[in-house]
Amino acid sequence: MTRDSMPSHHGPAGSGGSHENVTMQLLLERASIRDFESREIPDDVFNDVMRAAAHAPTGGNLQPYSIIAVRDQEMKDRLTEMCGGQRFISRAPVDLVFCIDYHRLERWAKLEEAPFSARDAFMSFWIAFQDTIIAAQNICTAADALGLGSVYVGSIMSSFPELREMLAMPKGVFPVVLLSLGYPKTRPKPRQKLQPNVFVHNERYTELPDDELRAVYNAKYNHAEIEAAPERVATLEKVMTRVHGDGAAAEMLVGIGERGFITMAQRYFGLHYRADMMPIFNESILKSLKDAGFGCLEPYEYEWELDESEVE
Numbered sequence: 001m002t003r004d005s006m007p008s009h010h011g012p013a014g015s016g017g018s019h020e021n022v023t024m025q026l027l028l029e030r031a032s033i034r035d036f037e038s039r040e041i042p043d044d045v046f047n048d049v050m051r052a053a054a055h056a057p058t059g060g061n062l063q064p065y066s067i068i069a070v071r072d073q074e075m076k077d078r079l080t081e082m083c084g085g086q087r088f089i090s091r092a093p094v095d096l097v098f099c100i101d102y103h104r105l106e107r108w109a110k111l112e113e114a115p116f117s118a119r120d121a122f123m124s125f126w127i128a129f130q131d132t133i134i135a136a137q138n139i140c141t142a143a144d145a146l147g148l149g150s151v152y153v154g155s156i157m158s159s160f161p162e163l164r165e166m167l168a169m170p171k172g173v174f175p176v177v178l179l180s181l182g183y184p185k186t187r188p189k190p191r192q193k194l195q196p197n198v199f200v201h202n203e204r205y206t207e208l209p210d211d212e213l214r215a216v217y218n219a220k221y222n223h224a225e226i227e228a229a230p231e232r233v234a235t236l237e238k239v240m241t242r243v244h245g246d247g248a249a250a251e252m253l254v255g256i257g258e259r260g261f262i263t264m265a266q267r268y269f270g271l272h273y274r275a276d277m278m279p280i281f282n283e284s285i286l287k288s289l290k291d292a293g294f295g296c297l298e299p300y301e302y303e304w305e306l307d308e309s310e311v312e
């Protein structure tokens with residue numbers, strides 16, 4: 001199959017679609033849920049959903065993760081605050097905080113007199129991060145299958161130290177993402193997505209021509225035109241100047257003037273996930289990791305000589 005002939009379901013940026021297979025149908029229909037009923041999740045349903053995480057693939061079958069379930073209203077309210085006031089976190093019957101957990105493995109290694117350095121190894125971190133997310137996604141799918149719904153919340157990143165303290169995480173345990181879980185009041189339609197004809201490449205990476213690339217994103221965002229309000233344009237100008245200089249900012253302003261609106265890419269990277277701010281958070285995030293006992297983002301100091309066969 002060539003890339004052009006891949007099914008795109010609904011043109012370049014279809015949403016949902018249908019399938020005779022129930023699992024496929026579930027995957028095509030899924031959408032994040034932010035509007036929850038207040039009713040609790042029965043224990044047996046909750047436990048079934050958690051069992052789906054236990055059976056997710058995980059590097060070396062090590063399962064280096066923990067999930068902290070928060071049901072206490074005061075704690076959920078604090079989570080909401082930590083995540084920039086996203087109220088659905090308080091309203092969901094349970095919020096799950098997914099963490100990389102090397103603490104449990106380290107204790108096991110110690111009890112069994114095994115050497116252990118995973119907190120200092122980037123390779124281990126990289127795998128553990130994936131393991132944690134894969135377990136989380138199994139939970140999302142199981143939850144959807146049992147009539148529940150969920151939404152990830154990445155904003156916990158801005159409050160790592162407070163979150164670790166509130167949830168009493170020992171060294172070696174680090175939060176990755178939060179998932180609010182509950183019964184949906186309503187189930188929104190699947191959102192528009194880029195389709196496989198855009199993101200699947202055959203044998204080697206291939207570029208879409210500029211006009212096609214623009215067209216698939218325009219279709220995904222329904223040709224959104226964001227009002228060029230003066231304060232938005234001023235922010236965009238500041239961000240563009242900081243990251244790419246005066247010339248790029250001047251060109252961007254001419255474009256906005258001619259077009260008469262702000263584009264989705266400008267909104268995403270200039271107003272929402274601000275290109276001038278995002279890398280500045282590196283320092284505090286790396287410090288949080290270090291404070292949690294993860295030395296994996298720095299060169300490893302060691303005193304032994306490696307044999308030739310070991311450095312291949």
Ligand SMILES: Cc1cc2nc3c(=O)[nH]c(=O)nc-3n(C[C@H](O)[C@H](O)[C@H](O)COP(=O)(O)O)c2cc1C
Nearest residue numbers: 030031032033034086151152153154155177190191
């Ligand atoms: C890592 C990650 C972080 C996210 N963080 C948030 C968040 O902080 N707040 C929120 O409302 N949605 C959040 N979402 C949900 C996305 O907004 C949502 O998945 C996306 O808009 C696509 O919509 P869909 O899930 O309905 O397909 C997050 C999703 C992921 C995967």
